[in-house]
Amino acid sequence: METLSALLHGFSVALTPYNLMWSAIGVTLGTAIGVLPGIGPALTVALLLPVTYNLDPTSAFIMFAGIFYGAMYGGSTTSILLNTPGESASIVTALDGHAMARKGRGAQALATAAIGSFVAGTIATVALTFVAPLMVRVALAFGPAEYFALMVLALTTVTAVLGDSLPRGLASLFFGLALGLVGIDLQTGQARFALGIPELLDGIDVVVVAVGLFAVGETLYNAARHRFEPEEMYDLKGSKWMSREDWSRSWKPWLRGTLIGFPIGALPAGGSEIPTFLSYLTEKRLSRHPEEFGHGAIEAVAGPEAANNASAAGVLAPLLSLGLPTSATAAIMLAAFQQYGLQPGPLLFDNNSTLVWGLIASLYIGNVLLLVLNLPMAGVWVKLLAIPRPWLYAGILIFATMGAYTLNNNLVDLVILWVIGLIGFGMRVLDVPVAPCIVGLILGPMAEQQFRRALAISQGDLSVFVTHPISLALLLIGLLLILVPMLLRRRRAAQLPA
Amino acid sequence: MTMDKGLRLGEVAFGLAVLALGVFIAFETWTMPVVGATTTVGPRLFPGLVAAGLILVGLWLQVEALTTGPVEADGIEIDWPAFSLVASGLLLQIVLLETLGWIVAGTLLFVMTARAFGSRRYGTNMLIGLLLTGLTLLVFDLGLDLELPVGSLFEPLLDALQK
Numbered sequence: 001m002e003t004l005s006a007l008l009h010g011f012s013v014a015l016t017p018y019n020l021m022w023s024a025i026g027v028t029l030g031t032a033i034g035v036l037p038g039i040g041p042a043l044t045v046a047l048l049l050p051v052t053y054n055l056d057p058t059s060a061f062i063m064f065a066g067i068f069y070g071a072m073y074g075g076s077t078t079s080i081l082l083n084t085p086g087e088s089a090s091i092v093t094a095l096d097g098h099a100m101a102r103k104g105r106g107a108q109a110l111a112t113a114a115i116g117s118f119v120a121g122t123i124a125t126v127a128l129t130f131v132a133p134l135m136v137r138v139a140l141a142f143g144p145a146e147y148f149a150l151m152v153l154a155l156t157t158v159t160a161v162l163g164d165s166l167p168r169g170l171a172s173l174f175f176g177l178a179l180g181l182v183g184i185d186l187q188t189g190q191a192r193f194a195l196g197i198p199e200l201l202d203g204i205d206v207v208v209v210a211v212g213l214f215a216v217g218e219t220l221y222n223a224a225r226h227r228f229e230p231e232e233m234y235d236l237k238g239s240k241w242m243s244r245e246d247w248s249r250s251w252k253p254w255l256r257g258t259l260i261g262f263p264i265g266a267l268p269a270g271g272s273e274i275p276t277f278l279s280y281l282t283e284k285r286l287s288r289h290p291e292e293f294g295h296g297a298i299e300a301v302a303g304p305e306a307a308n309n310a311s312a313a314g315v316l317a318p319l320l321s322l323g324l325p326t327s328a329t330a331a332i333m334l335a336a337f338q339q340y341g342l343q344p345g346p347l348l349f350d351n352n353s354t355l356v357w358g359l360i361a362s363l364y365i366g367n368v369l370l371l372v373l374n375l376p377m378a379g380v381w382v383k384l385l386a387i388p389r390p391w392l393y394a395g396i397l398i399f400a401t402m403g404a405y406t407l408n409n410n411l412v413d414l415v416i417l418w419v420i421g422l423i424g425f426g427m428r429v430l431d432v433p434v435a436p437c438i439v440g441l442i443l444g445p446m447a448e449q450q451f452r453r454a455l456a457i458s459q460g461d462l463s464v465f466v467t468h469p470i471s472l473a474l475l476l477i478g479l480l481l482i483l484v485p486m487l488l489r490r491r492r493a494a495q496l497p498a
Numbered sequence: 499m500t501m502d503k504g505l506r507l508g509e510v511a512f513g514l515a516v517l518a519l520g521v522f523i524a525f526e527t528w529t530m531p532v533v534g535a536t537t538t539v540g541p542r543l544f545p546g547l548v549a550a551g552l553i554l555v556g557l558w559l560q561v562e563a564l565t566t567g568p569v570e571a572d573g574i575e576i577d578w579p580a581f582s583l584v585a586s587g588l589l590l591q592i593v594l595l596e597t598l599g600w601i602v603a604g605t606l607l608f609v610m611t612a613r614a615f616g617s618r619r620y621g622t623n624m625l626i627g628l629l630l631t632g633l634t635l636l637v638f639d640l641g642l643d644l645e646l647p648v649g650s651l652f653e654p655l656l657d658a659l660q661k
Contacts, residue, residue: 050638167558171516174551178523181548185541192541193526216588223614224581225574390617391626394608397584398630401591401607402600402646406638409645414592422585429574430512448544 003133010357014365019062022055023362026063027369030070035077035381036392037084038222041312042328042438043214044071046207047399049336050406057340058355062362064336068329069121069366072312073374076113076305077381081106089272089308092280096293096300103296107378111242112250112298113305114374119251120258120306121367124313127262129360132349135266135321139346142322144454145464149474150268151447154318154326156478159436160485168432175423176440179204186445187452199412206335206442208404210328212417213434215400217424219393224425226389250302253283257306265314268324272311279307313363320344320356323446328435331442506563513559520552583614599649604631 013019029051033044048067052060079090080097093113100109142150159169182193183203194200242250260282261275283303284293293300318324323345325331337344342352349356374381387395404417427434458464466472527545587610594603608627609620617623635646648656 165562167555167562170551170555171512171559174548174555175516175519177548178519178552181523181545188541190530190541192530192545193523219611220581220584223584223611224576224578226615227577227580228575388617390612390615390623393615394611394623394627395630397588397607397611398604398627398634401588401604402634402638405595406646411592411595414588414595418585418588418592421588425581426508426512429576430508432512444544444548451544 003130006133006353006357007129007361009354010359010361011364013058013354013358014062014361019059019358019362020365022059022063023066023365024369024373026066027070027366027373028066030067031074031077031370031374031377031381032070032384034071034074035384036074036387036396037078037082037385038215038218038393039071039396040075040090040214040329041068041071042210042332044074045329045332045336046210047215047403049207049332049339050403052336053406057342057352058358060336060340061355061359064333065359065362066366066369068312068333069117069309069363069370071329072309073114073117073370074381076117076308077110077378078385080109080113080301081382081385089276089311091273092276092304093301093308095280096295096297099294099296100298100301105296105298108242108246108298109296109301110378111375112246112302114371114378115242116250116254116257116302116306117309118367118371119254120261120308120310121313121370122364123255123258124262124265124310125360125363125367128266128313128317128363131266132317132321132360135317136346136349139322142470143468144450144457145468145471146474147322148447148450148454149465149468149471149478150322150324151443151450153474153478153481154268154324155436155440155443155447157481158326158439160482165431166482166486168430169436172427172432172434173436173440176209176437177444179209179437180441180444180448186449197412199408199410202408203445204416204441205407205413206331206438207407208413208416209420209441210332210438211400211403212420213424213427213437215396216417216421217428217434219397219400220421220425221428222389222393224429246298249298253279253299253303254306256282256286257303257308258310261307261310261312262314265311265326266317267314268318268322268326272308272315272327275307275311276304279303316363320348320359321346323348325439325442328438331438334442509563510560513556513563515556516552516559517556520549520554520556523552524549580614584611587611587614595649596647597650599652600635600646601628601631602649604634 014023029048030044033039033047034041039047045064045067052063055063075090076093076097078084079094081101083094083098097109097113100106155173159173160166180203182200184191184201191201257275257279260279261272264275264278265272280300280303283297283299284290287293287297287299289297312329315325315327315330318326319330319333321344323334323343325334334344342348342355401414401417404413405411407413424434454464455462464471465475523545527542527549530542530545587607590610591603591607594606605624605627608630609623612623613620635648638646639648
C-alpha cells in the first residue's frame with residue numbers, strides 16, 4: 001500500500017500543468033528526433049540533455065521519461081518506413097515492418113507498433129511500480145562485493161550477448177573501461193591518464209562518447225557509404241486504420257511481447273535485444289502463417305515492438321533501484337542523474353521520493369500522450385523522414401557538436417568528440433558493437449569503487465567475492481553467460497563440416 | 499578479392515590498435531607515481547587489469563583475423579573523399595569556433611557535410627546553415643543561459659552596437 005500512496009503522490013507531481021507541459025514537450029521532441037534516421041533512443045536522450053539543464057531535477061526527469069518513450073516510438077517509425085533501425089532493438093521490427101511498408105501497409109505497421117507500445121509500456125510501468133521497491137529492498141542487503149559482482153554480470157551480458165564476435169564485444173568493452181579510467185581517482189586523488197590536460201581531470205563524459213560514437217561515427221559512416229547504398233522510402237497510402245483482422249492478429253503478440261520483455265529488461269543483465277528476438281521467434285512458432293514471417297506478418301511487428309517497450313520500462317528497474325544501467329540509453333540516463341548530483345540506488349527512493357515517483361508516474365502519462373499524439377501525427381513524422389540526406393546529416397553534426405560543447409563550454413570536449421567519432425566510424429566499418437563501450441565507460445569507475453571498497457572492508461582478502469553467496473552466484477552466472485555460447489558455437493562449428 | 503584483403507587488413511589493424519592501447523595503459527600505469535601505500539588496493543590495480551584485458555583481446559583479434567578471416571565476406575567500399583570532407587569540417591569547426599564564433603564555424607561545417615553527401619547547392623546550404631546556427635545560438639544563449647561562443651572577432655562589434 002505504501003507503494004500506491006507513493007505512486008499517487010508521484011501523479012500529483014507529474015500532473016501539475018507545468019510538469020505535464022514538460023512531459024508533452026519531451027514526448028514530441030523525443031519522437032521528432034528519434035524518427036530521424038540513424039538516431040536511436042540513446043543518442044536522442046544525449047542530444048536533448050542540454051535542453052533540460054535549466055530545469056529542476058523533477059521536471060527534467062519527467063521530460064526525460066517523455067523523451068525516452070518518444071524516441072523509442074520514433075525509432076520504430078524509421079525502421080518500418082525506411083528500414084534503417086537506429087538501435088539493435090528495432091532491427092527485428094525492421095524485418096517485417098519494412099516488408100509491410102513495401103506492400104503499402106506501412107500505416108497498419110505503425111499503428112500496431114504504436115498501440116502495442118502503449119499496451120506494453122503501460123503494463124510494464126505497472127510492473128515497474130511494484131518491482132522497483134522490491135529491488136530496493138534486495139539492494140539494501142547488498143554490500144560492495146555484491147555490487148561489484150552485479151556490475152561484472154551486467155558488463156559480461158552486455159558484451160557476450162551482443163554481436164556475433166566475442167573478442168569484438170570485449171574490445172569495445174575494454175575500450176569503454178579504459179576511457180573510464182581517465183581522470184582523478186576518487187579514492188586517492190591520483191590523476192590517471194589525463195595526459196597533462198587539465199580538462200581531462202574530470203574524466204571523459206559519457207554523453208560526449210555516446211554522441212561521438214552514434215552521431216559523428218554514424219554520419220562519417222553514412223558519408224562514406226551513401227553512394228553505394230541507395231535508400232528506399234515508402235510513403236503511407238490507403239487506409240490508415242487497422243482492420244478487424246489486424247487487431248485480432250495483434251493483441252496476443254502485444255501481451256506475449258510484454259510478458260517476454262519486462263522480466264528480461266528488469267534483470268540486472270537485461271537489455272532489449274534478446275526480448276525482441278525471443279518475441280519474434282515465439283510469434284513465428286505460434287503463428288498459423290509462419291510462411292508470412294519475413295514478408296510482412298503483422299504479428300512480427302506487434303510482438304517485438306511490445307517486447308522492446310516493455311523491456312525499456314524494465315531496464316528502469318535496475319537503473320533506479322540499483323543504479324545499474326544495462327543499456328546504452330540507461331547509461332545516458334544515469335549520466336543525467338549524475339549531472340544533477342543524484343545517485344540512483346536504494347537511497348534515491350528515500351531521499352528523492354518525489355523525483356522517483358514523479359518520474360514513474362510520468363511514464364504512465366508519457367505513454368498516453370504518445371498514443372494521443374502519434375496516431376494523428378504519424379503523417380508529420382513521415383515528412384521528417386523525407387528530409388534530404390545532406391541537410392539531415394549536416395544538421396545532426398550541428399546538434400552533436402553543440403551538445404558536446406555546451407556540456408562544459410570547452411573545446412577539449414569537441415576534440416574528444418572528433419577522436420571518438422573517428423573511432424566510432426572504424427567500429428561501424430568493422431562491425432564492432434558500440435553498447436559495451438558506453439556501458440563499460442559508465443560502469444567501469446563504479447565497479448572499481450565497489451571493488452576497492454570490498455577489499456578495504458576485507459582488508460585485502462580477495463576471497464570476499466567468492467565467499468559471499470550472492471556475489472559468488474552472480475559471478476558464476478556471468479561466467480556461464482560467456483562460456484555457454486562459446487561452447488555452443490564450437491559444437492555447431494564441429495558439426496558443420498560433417 | 500581485393501576488398502576481402504582490405505577488410506582483413508582492417509581486422510589486423512583493429513587488433514593492433516587494441517593491443518597498442520593496452521600496452522600504452524600498461525606503461526602509464528607502470529610509471530604512475532604512487533602516493534601513500536596505505537590503501538590495500540591502490541589506483542594502479544584497475545588500470546593494470548584493463549591493460550591486461552586489452553592486450554589479451556588484441557592478441558585474440560589477431561589470431562581471429564589470421565585464421566578465420568573477416569566476418570563479412572563481401573567487404574565494404576568506402577568513399578574516402580566524402581569521409582575526409584566531413585572529418586575536416588569537424589576539425590575546422592574546432593579551430594575556428596572561439597574566434598569566428600558558433601555561427602560561422604557551424605555554417606561551414608553544415609556546408610561541408612552537405613557537400614560530402616552530394617549536395618552542391620552551396621547558396622541554399624549556407625542559408626540553412628546560417629538559420630540553424632543562428633537559431634540555436636539565440637535559443638541557447640538567450641533562452642537557456644548556455645554559452646555558445648559568438649566569436650572573439652565579433653565581440654568588440656557587439657559591444658560597440660550595445661553602446
